[in-house]
Amino acid sequence: MECQQRNLNPTPAAQVAMIIWGEEYSKQLGGSMDFWDGLSDYRKSRCRLVVKQLKTKNGK
Known part of the structure; x- marks a missing residue:
């Protein structure tokens, strides 16, 4: 069940x-x-970097 929940809520990266x-x-x-x-x-x-750059660009 935990695995299913995890797959339903992926991280931003x-x-x-x-x-x-x-x-x-x-x-x-x-x-x-x-x-x-x-x-x-x-x-x-690479994915984490994209998320970080998007947050920085959007002032978060």
Whole structure:
């Protein structure tokens, strides 16, 4: 149940990953956070950077 809830509420960085690598995400068999868990540290850091830059740009 916790896994399902986690997949229903992806982090902002995981949402960015689903957009950037949407085709890859759609082909995998898991949920949003399952996809996130399978990404390399490099890809995760890129997504976190995008979120950070968006927050900075929007004054948050």
